[in-house]
Amino acid sequence: MSDVYVVGVDMIKFGRFPERTVPDLGxxxxxxxxxxxxxxxxxxxALYCGNLGQASGMVGQRLLQQIGQTGMPxxxxxxxxxxGATAFREAWTSIKAGLYDLTxxxxxxxxxxxxxxxxxxxxxxxxEGLLGSGTMPAVFAEAGQEHARxxxxxxxxxxxxxxxxxxxxxxxxxxxxxxxxxxxTVMNSEMISYPNTKLMCSVNVDGSAAAxxxxxxxxxxxxxxxxxxxxxxxxxxxDPWQExxxxxxxxxxxxxxxxxxxxxxxxxxxxxxxxxxxxxxFATAEILHYENLGLCGDGEAGRMIDDGxxxxxxxxxxxxxGGLLSKGHPLGATGIANIYEVSTHLRGEAGGRQVEGARFGxxxxxxxxSACGIHILEKVA
Amino acid sequence: xSDAKPLPVVDYLKLPDDxxxxxxxxxxxxxxxxxxxxxxxxxxCGARDTIEAVKLSNQGKLYVYSIVYRSFPGIEVPYIxxxxxxxxxxxxxxxxxxxxxAPENIEFDMPVEVVYRDALGRKDKDGNSYLSYFFQPISSxxxxx
Ligand SMILES: [Zn+2]
Numbered sequence: 001m002s003d004v005y006v007v008g009v010d011m012i013k014f015g016r017f018p019e020r021t022v023p024d025l026g027x028x029x030x031x032x033x034x035x036x037x038x039x040x041x042x043x044x045x046a047l048y049c050g051n052l053g054q055a056s057g058m059v060g061q062r063l064l065q066q067i068g069q070t071g072m073p074x075x076x077x078x079x080x081x082x083x084g085a086t087a088f089r090e091a092w093t094s095i096k097a098g099l100y101d102l103t104x105x106x107x108x109x110x111x112x113x114x115x116x117x118x119x120x121x122x123x124x125x126x127x128e129g130l131l132g133s134g135t136m137p138a139v140f141a142e143a144g145q146e147h148a149r150x151x152x153x154x155x156x157x158x159x160x161x162x163x164x165x166x167x168x169x170x171x172x173x174x175x176x177x178x179x180x181x182x183x184x185t186v187m188n189s190e191m192i193s194y195p196n197t198k199l200m201c202s203v204n205v206d207g208s209a210a211a212x213x214x215x216x217x218x219x220x221x222x223x224x225x226x227x228x229x230x231x232x233x234x235x236x237x238x239d240p241w242q243e244x245x246x247x248x249x250x251x252x253x254x255x256x257x258x259x260x261x262x263x264x265x266x267x268x269x270x271x272x273x274x275x276x277x278x279x280x281x282f283a284t285a286e287i288l289h290y291e292n293l294g295l296c297g298d299g300e301a302g303r304m305i306d307d308g309x310x311x312x313x314x315x316x317x318x319x320x321x322g323g324l325l326s327k328g329h330p331l332g333a334t335g336i337a338n339i340y341e342v343s344t345h346l347r348g349e350a351g352g353r354q355v356e357g358a359r360f361g362x363x364x365x366x367x368x369x370s371a372c373g374i375h376i377l378e379k380v381a
Numbered sequence: 382x383s384d385a386k387p388l389p390v391v392d393y394l395k396l397p398d399d400x401x402x403x404x405x406x407x408x409x410x411x412x413x414x415x416x417x418x419x420x421x422x423x424x425x426c427g428a429r430d431t432i433e434a435v436k437l438s439n440q441g442k443l444y445v446y447s448i449v450y451r452s453f454p455g456i457e458v459p460y461i462x463x464x465x466x467x468x469x470x471x472x473x474x475x476x477x478x479x480x481x482x483a484p485e486n487i488e489f490d491m492p493v494e495v496v497y498r499d500a501l502g503r504k505d506k507d508g509n510s511y512l513s514y515f516f517q518p519i520s521s522x523x524x525x526x
Contacts (some may be wrong), residue, residue, distance in 0.1 A: 115453065124390065125503040125511055126453075131390065132462035132474040133449045141447035142464060149445060149489040193462075194448035194484060241425040244444070246417050247474035248464050 004095045005219045005228040006377070008037030008212035009344075011337045013174045014205040014328035017110070022054050023062035026108035029208035029333075031067060033104070037212050037224055041068035044212070045100035048075050050087030050107040051332040063106065080367025081281065082236070083107060084209065084335025089373060091213045092234045101218040107337070108208035109330035116204075132247075137193035137201050137282060139368070143251055144195060144284025151299045153287060155195040159186045160305045161283040162200045162325055168312060169322025171353035176205045176328035200283035200325070207330030209337040229343045230378040232360070233265035239370035251285065254372040255292035255364065262362070262374040263294070270294035273316060273376075274358040275345055277338040279366045280323040290318070293364060293374075312353060320345070320353045335373055338363035346379040390500050390513040393417045402497040402512060404437040406471045415471045439495040440519065441467035448482045457501075463516050465493055479517040492519040 010032035017025065026049065034040060041064070049060030055078035064074065079086040084107030091105035116136045128134060147153045163183050169175035181189075181199050190198040219228050237258040242250040263269055270293065278293060280286040290301040295316050296309075304310050310318040321327045321341040324334060342361035344350045355361075359379045366372045389396050395405045407416040409423035411431045422429050446463045463477035477493065480486050493516040500511035 115451065123505075124388065125500060125505050126456075127390070129449070129452050129456035129458070129460055130476065130501055130503065130513055132464070132476055133447065133452060133460075135449070135452060137451070138447045138449050138462050142445045142462065145445035145447065145489075155484075190451070191448075192451045194450070196447075241414070243414070244464065244466075244472045247472055248445070 001096050002098070002215040002217060004092050004231045005214050005216065005380070006211050006231065006339065006343050007214045007219060007224045007228050008033040008035070008039065009210070009340045010036050011174055011209035011333070011340045012207060014176045014207035014330060017206045020110070020206070022051060022057070022059055022108055022110050023066055025110060025206060025208040026051070026059060026063040026106045027066040029108065029210040030063060030104060030106050033210035033212050039102070039212060042070055043102055044070070044072060044104045046073045046075070046091070046094055046103045048077065048087040048090040048103065048105045050077050050083040050335065051109060052078050052080065052083050053109060053111065053332070059108065060106070078332070079371045080369050081279065081331050082335060082365045082367035082371035082373040083332040084337070085363070085365045085373030085375065086236060086335070086371065088211060088336055088339055088375070089234045089236055091211070092231055095213055095215050101215040103213045104210065105213065105336060106208065106210040107333040107335055109332040110206045111204040111330060114204070133193065135193065137196045139249060140282035140284050141193040141196045142248060143288060144282070147288055147301065151302060153302045156183070156187065157302045157305055158195050158283045158287060159183060159197070159200060161280065161286045162186045164305070164311050165280060165319045165323040165325040166199070168320045168353060169326035171351065172322050172327060175322040175326055176203050177322070177326045196282050196284055202281045202324035202329035203326065205328030205330050207328060207333040207337065209333045209340050211336055211339055226381045227347055228380045229346050230380050231375060232268070232378045233262040233374065233376035235261045235265065235374045237261070237372045249368050249370055251366050251368070251370065252288060252292050254370050255289060255366060258372040258374040259293045262376050266376040268360060268376070273360050273362050275320060275342060275355040276316065276318045276362045276364065277321060277323070277341050278318060278364040280319055280325050281329060283325065286318065286323070289364060293362065312355065317355050320355060335363070335365045338365065339375060339377070342377050346377060385509070387499065387510040387512040390511045392419070394512065394514055396512060403439065404471070404473060404495060404514060406435045406437045407432045408435045413470070417473065437471040437473070438468040441465045441493060441495070442490045443477070443487070443493055444472065445489065446477060446487055448484070461487065465516050475514055475516055477516045493517060494519050
């Protein structure tokens with residue numbers, strides 16, 4: 001099976017674009033990724049398009065109606081917050097399978113403001129605020145509290161995640177926000193669902209990202225190896241049975257399983273990873289994933305954030321893009337935006353936030369329900 | 382309608398004609414996994430036709446919680462969203478009541494009991510009232526005196 005490379009990748013600056021359409025946003029990122037490698041839509045053999053909000057709306061085809069109806073196969077996919085990573089993985093899989101040499105993956109989302117999750121659902125009366133909370137900030141607060149009950153993790157340690165990621169985003173012009181948020185600002189912002197304050201919740205934004213993937217033969221033929229990024233592992237998992245499943249989504253097991261499989265596929269370990277873009281949908285979640293991804297031992301995540309090991313310049317920088325907390329979280333686009341961020345560092349093109357000498361990078365997303373996607377990328381040139 | 386018997390807020394809350402309300406679990410006789418709500422296949426072990434209804438305990442321990450300050454329009458805040466491991470098995474989510482909603486008043490593993498009350502006055506479109514379940518701390522004084 002051929003090795004697979006990312007040859008073109010880009011994302012639009014995340015923001016709020018209510019006057020635009022989903023296919024329009026996706027088309028913009030697709031053209032940017034094509035331009036990044038000097039190829040055209042006519043060169044692409046298949047499109048894998050990730051979008052959640054219009055999952056039944058043929059977004060991929062509508063995107064091609066804007067930039068080139070070549071008649072190529074299009075697969076539209078939805079997989080909660082793992083949607084973008086899933087589209088990317090399908091593009092990877094088809095090259096691995098030998099079907100194609102050049103594929104395009106696009107992730108796009110247009111979102112409103114406000115709370116996700118909870119809601120009515122079912123018959124009878126609304127259950128929100130009656131049988132606890134199904135809002136995402138509360139669900140991830142409870143997930144973080146599981147770490148607190150095991151290891152004594154504090155509100156302040158969770159808040160430090162947000163301070164770090166907001167700081168990182170000041171160096172990323174494509175992030176939604178570039179604003180420093182000191183610890184007292186984070187801790188004193190509006191409490192949404194203890195221990196998650198408003199600044200510890202990811203930002204709902206519109207956004208899109210795209211990647212052009214190529215077989216090794218094609219990369220060489222096109223002379224694109226100098227900026228190519230090698231996909232060393234691509235893994236997707238769902239959540240294995242867990243005793244509290246019905247009332248408490250388990251974001252840990254599927255991540256641990258995916259991480260173990262990804263390290264095995266890549267033939268490397270966490271000690272080899274130079275930077276990680278992980279799923280910080282809430283500050284509480286990031287803490288869990290340091291351990292889930294093996295970046296530290298169990299129970300050491302609090303110390304990791306206290307010691308600055310996960311900040312730019314630290315032992316293993318996490319979310320140097322600003323993460324979902326400050327770069328923003330357009331659900332279907334997030335997985336491919338992570339690929340863009342890591343690829344940019346591996347190419348040495350990340351400017352002020354560059355992780356020096358980065359060779360291996362990891363991306364991680366998790367969609368509740370649950371789906372976890374992990375990719376390990378390697379610098380080639 | 383006002384004298385009518387309330388409806389259960391979820392199908393795993395049982396209101397027997399001749400007894401007290403209780404929560405019902407669905408237990409797999411093959412692997413002991415406990416579910417809420419009726420089902421025919423066990424998603425832990427995959428066994429079929431091994432699911433039996435069991436009465437869940439009205440006592441348990443607080444596993445985790447969040448204090449919710451922002452919810453959907455019309456939902457009164459703050460409230461404590463709690464996940465409770467019931468004694469003898471089964472994990473249930475609900476509101477923890479009769480505790481001032483502040484972290485210093487809430488401890489992991491604190492003993493709680495399940496109590497059954499009207500569903501905060503919420504009615505469905507036909508005007509039916511509902512009975513819900515809540516958690517409240519088991520007073521340590523009761524246990525020691
Ligand atoms: Zn079973």
